[in-house]
Amino acid sequence: xxxxxxxxxxxxxxxxxxxxxxxxxxxxxxxxxxxxxxxxxxxxxxxxxxxxxxxxxxxxxxxxxxxxxxxxxxxxxxxxxxxxxxxxxxxxxxxxxxxxxxxxxxxxxxxxxxxxxxxxxxxxxxxxxxxxxxxxxxxxxxxxxxxxxxxxxxxxxxxxxxxxxxxxxxxxxxxxxxxxxxxxxxxxxxxxxxxxxxxxxxxxxxxxxxxxxxxxxxxxxxxxxxxxxxxxxxxxxxxxxxxxxxxxxxxxxxxxxxxxxxxxxxxxxxxxxxxxxxxxxxxxxxxxxxxxxxxxxxxxxxxxxxxxxxxxxxxxxxxxxxxxxxxxxxxxxxxxxxxxxxxxxxxxxxxxxxxxxxxxxxxxxxxxxxxxxxxxxxxxxxxxxxxxxxxxxxxxxxxxxxxxxxxxxxxxxxxxxxxxxxxxxxxxxxxxxxxxxxxxxxxxxxxxxxxxxxxxxxxx
Ligand code: FCB
Numbered sequence: 001x002x003x004x005x006x007x008x009x010x011x012x013x014x015x016x017x018x019x020x021x022x023x024x025x026x027x028x029x030x031x032x033x034x035x036x037x038x039x040x041x042x043x044x045x046x047x048x049x050x051x052x053x054x055x056x057x058x059x060x061x062x063x064x065x066x067x068x069x070x071x072x073x074x075x076x077x078x079x080x081x082x083x084x085x086x087x088x089x090x091x092x093x094x095x096x097x098x099x100x101x102x103x104x105x106x107x108x109x110x111x112x113x114x115x116x117x118x119x120x121x122x123x124x125x126x127x128x129x130x131x132x133x134x135x136x137x138x139x140x141x142x143x144x145x146x147x148x149x150x151x152x153x154x155x156x157x158x159x160x161x162x163x164x165x166x167x168x169x170x171x172x173x174x175x176x177x178x179x180x181x182x183x184x185x186x187x188x189x190x191x192x193x194x195x196x197x198x199x200x201x202x203x204x205x206x207x208x209x210x211x212x213x214x215x216x217x218x219x220x221x222x223x224x225x226x227x228x229x230x231x232x233x234x235x236x237x238x239x240x241x242x243x244x245x246x247x248x249x250x251x252x253x254x255x256x257x258x259x260x261x262x263x264x265x266x267x268x269x270x271x272x273x274x275x276x277x278x279x280x281x282x283x284x285x286x287x288x289x290x291x292x293x294x295x296x297x298x299x300x301x302x303x304x305x306x307x308x309x310x311x312x313x314x315x316x317x318x319x320x321x322x323x324x325x326x327x328x329x330x331x332x333x334x335x336x337x338x339x340x341x342x343x344x345x346x347x348x349x350x351x352x353x354x355x356x357x358x359x360x361x362x363x364x365x366x367x368x369x370x371x372x373x374x375x376x377x378x379x380x381x382x383x384x385x386x387x388x389x390x391x392x393x394x395x396x397x398x399x400x401x402x403x404x405x406x407x408x409x410x411x412x413x414x415x416x417x418x419x420x421x422x423x424x425x426x427x428x429x430x431x432x433x434x435x436x437x438x439x440x441x442x443x444x445x446x447x448x449x450x451x452x453x454x455x456x457x458x459x460x
Pocket of ligand 1: 191195
């Protein structure tokens with residue numbers, strides 16, 4: 001699946017699929033395990049706004065979004081969904097939906113305005129209030145430390161291109177572990193390193209907007225190193241919280257019944273999945289992937305003695321972001337085999353989620369899995385039956401994976417509410433809550449009502 005590198009081009013292809021009204025009323029024919037985590041996900045820059053308030057420092061996304069021509073319609077995350085000011089209302093909405101889990105990210109430059117050194121107590125206080133608000137409503141916080149918003153002050157020192165960034169990240173992580181301790185049961189270190197590498201450093205259509213495959217692979221390694229150091233920092237606190245990473249994974253398939261296509265699918269799997277899963281969960285890079293990188297992207301030079309032992313530090317869980325599959329031809333081209341959404345990089349294939357989850361279990365063992373993102377954008381403002389169909393079909397696939405023995409513990413749809421969708425600005429609405437960005441009014445969409453019923457029934 002080639003994320004956002006193609007995003008500004010293709011035509012809009014909304015998926016129209018009707019849902020019978022009775023679906024929303026169905027009782028749980030597909031029950032989920034007791035205690036299954038029903039969640040939604042967001043990230044700081046996409047939701048919070050308050051970009052210059054209470055001592056927050058700029059991140060690469062503040063700088064990037066203000067550069068002319070980078071974001072559709074010149075949108076920025078300056079205000080976004082104004083969650084920084086409206087978090088209490090948003091917490092109440094979460095409670096009314098019945099959520100039992102909420103995944104959000106901390107803005108690194110809100111708590112450490114220059115990325116390291118002096119802590120900004122007002123920034124830390126915001127997350128204390130948010131976490132306490134979740135806990136008092138019976139919602140478990142799942143907190144991401146890095147959802148792409150590198151502090152600009154660190155970017156000026158090379159950001160993730162600089163090996164030191166892994167240590168700066170671990171120091172920041174340690175500061176957060178000390179501040180929040182066991183009030184956060186689950187930490188996620190990095191979100192989708194693949195997207196940072198492919199879109200931020202190869203296509204250049206995300207911050208920091210570079211197009212340099214050499215840098216990209218180095219950045220990828222440093223992100224993994226930062227993850228490993230943060231895992232070790234958490235262990236050093238002796239606390240009880242769990243930790244893992246959130247990876248964007250995509251099951252890969254040959255697009256034709258030929259040996260050539262099958263070989264290319266293996267190579268695509270290395271690029272999409274194994275290059276991240278193997279270091280994290282097995283403590284090594286896949287040899288076939290390393291071999292194909294050598295010529296134009298010198299990742300080997302970035303790998304120092306001992307790095308893989310750090311990167312492979314034991315994880316407590318794996319976060320899986322699933323948006324769609326990858327199909328490859330015998331010549332290595334990526335082709336679409338299923339309907340797309342308004343996000344033209346997205347191919348809608350719910351069975352791919354089953355294939356992906358069962359594959360993780362087969363190849364990496366019984367590590368607990370959380371679906372940390374899954375969703376689609378739609379242009380239907382409130383009557384988003386296409387999203388209901390999408391969610392129902394993906395949850396059905398997730399249920400099947402649980403039946404097949406996958407230790408899947410929770411599901412977070414992307415997203416709780418409409419927000420700043422990176423280079424697409426506010427043109428793509430991924431939320432189950434509609435946000436009127438002129439008034440900041442929140443309204444439940446049909447998908448929110450549907451999800452509420454699913455949660456109440458603990459199943460479909
Ligand atoms: C994922 C990102 C998330 C959001 C969704 C649509 O790649 O992690 O922030 O943009 O895509």
